[in-house]
């Protein structure tokens with residue numbers, strides 16, 4: 421039957437892999453089991469539906485082309501064109517955007533495309549400091565952006581909040597050509613309207629990077645920057661539960677002309693290709709289309725509701741257990757914890773928790789004196805747990821598991837520690853039961869005992 425061809429194709433692919441390359445097959449199987457059998461609280465990731473992954477691995481990978489639908493540089497694009505148009509339409513609809521580009525290979529590429537299309541080497545950029553939760557692409561010296569442009573970072577106030585008056589003062593002093601808003605580790609809502617006002621006052625463009633909160637924005641649970649910012653960027657694998665990749669969106673300013681006469685939308689279109697990238701990854705484009713269809717559903721909105729309420733509950737439970745939660749709570753999916761008062765480093769906490777089948781990530785916190793590979797903090801997030809159907813009711817138990825491990829860890833250095841075997845076994849067993857009770861939807865449980 422015609423519609424069974426793709427099923428047969430996928431089955432043959434997996435079978436061939438298992439037979440012809442058992443080493444690689446075992447590694448992939450191990451990764452599958454790890455994901456289904458661990459409790460993941462990583463704020464920067466999510467889980468893509470198997471239908472999204474089916475698109476990423478589809479035969480579209482075999483289509484090489486450049487350009488855009490209707491204006492390609494190769495033949496054979498009939499279906500690729502329709503798929504890209506579908507992805508663009510869905511991105512526009514989900515975010516209420518007038519323009520969408522679905523070709524950026526990542527969130528970083530999306531930022532680079534916008535930045536390099538607007539600025540000349542040496543131009544000024546003002547963005548959130550890396551240490552305060554900004555992304556590398558927002559101006560860090562460790563990134564190409566910090567090397568090619570003159571960048572300055574704004575920080576947070578003593579309580580860990582953005583201080584818009586200070587950002588405004590800094591913008592007036594520094595006179596950037598581009599102001600960037602958005603963060604990798606800021607647990608509070610961002611006032612994009614205010615940032616645009618600041619950009620307008622100093623004649624700067626404003627780029628809003630919503631990589632972390634794109635799902636909340638799409639669901640209406642975080643104010644949207646799309647009509648405030650000149651450009652909005654996001655990666656698609658975090659809160660959109662999509663493939664590796666990025667999006668660039670433009671709202672009401674899409675047809676605003678630049679000094680060279682081109683509109684913002686035209687500038688992004690040609691900056692993506694041919695200026696910055698070559699061939700699009702059409703499998704990823706299809707997977708973005710599929711993920712965006714999921715984002716448009718009432719179930720997604722309900723999940724985003726759980727993301728927010730469970731993060732608040734997790735923050736409250738951890739604070740109740742004596743942990744220093746930055747900003748005292750959260751407005752989004754993220755909870756950032758300062759481990760210094762607990763006498764632990766981020767890396768020790770991350771490793772000890774992973775031994776107990778709980779996956780988190782160490783994170784620098786404002787003013788951190790430790791390196792990015794050690795850190796003094798933890799960043800937790802609820803994208804995964806909400807997908808598993810866990811909500812605010814389950815978070816006190818999650819916080820209790822975290823606390824059981826962190827309270828038992830005996831650090832013997834910045835990176836070394838001891839953890840009593842009894843705690844490890846007991847927590848792994850709890851995690852195993854939790855994962856069984858809240859399986860990842862559409863991911864058959866593989867029961868290898870990774871977590872128990």
Ligand SMILES: Cc1ncc(COP(=O)(O)O)c(C=O)c1O
Nearest residue numbers: 526527528555603604629631655
């Ligand atoms: C705020 C922000 N922007 C951009 C990115 C980069 O995304 P990607 O990993 O897709 O390059 C990240 C990812 O960590 C991020 O947190």
